[in-house]
Amino acid sequence: MELIIFYILVAGILISSVLTVTSRRILRAAVYLLFMLLGSAGLFFMLNFYFLAAVQLTVYAGGIIVLIIFSVMLTSQVNEKLEAAGIKKSLFSLIAVAAGTVVCISAILNYNFPAVSSAENDSSMRTIGLQLLSYKENGYALPFEVISILLLASMVGAIIIAKRDVSK
């Protein structure tokens, strides 16, 4: 049962990511991207990373997709079709991508990974919160604070960049 759900999720991820990059209607591409993100949130749920899956759902599916759809609606006609990429361009990109895929997959299959550990992990909210704010060994207090400053800076930057030019 678990395996069937897993394969359905993987197939959904692959199909909707292919459709994201090939769909000629931009709004549909955004919705396919949403399905891809939902699928990977499902994968995180199956691997018992509940907090990460919830963050993926709220930040990606709730925030980023809405932002992208808003920008689509502000900048282009929803019904208009994108022009397809030229045959030469898509052929060369396909060759480059296929070469990269083959190299990466053969590297993965030939590498001897250390034995799979079967220890249970403790990914409860309490552990995550304590480790995220601890400044001792294995603590992530500094990156956490740096991320918060980055969020503030990007918020201010986004407002200033998108603001209408008053001087004209």
Add this chain to the structure above:
Amino acid sequence: MIEGIQLEFFLILGTLVFFIGIYGFLTRKNLITMLMSAELILNAVNINFVAFNKYLYPENLEGQFFALFIIAIAATEVAVAVSIIISLYRRIKSIDVEKVNEMKY
């Protein structure tokens, strides 16, 4: 971890999604669709981190923290990129990358 699924399966899934994103990045001309391809790439990396964390080092949570930070950085990146796209659209009425050759003053 899921019974009957190897670590390599996750890594191959991540590779495929990553290169699908690269393909979109190379072939698309519209700035917003290129942004979506970048999201695909970031998400492929997240899948890899989580699989490594779960299969090889389940006693630590490092992969999960890296995935969290990647999600946060993706959010800031999209916010700034969308504001740049909107101000570009106001200026030249188009978001095609090939028409954006007059970005300088």
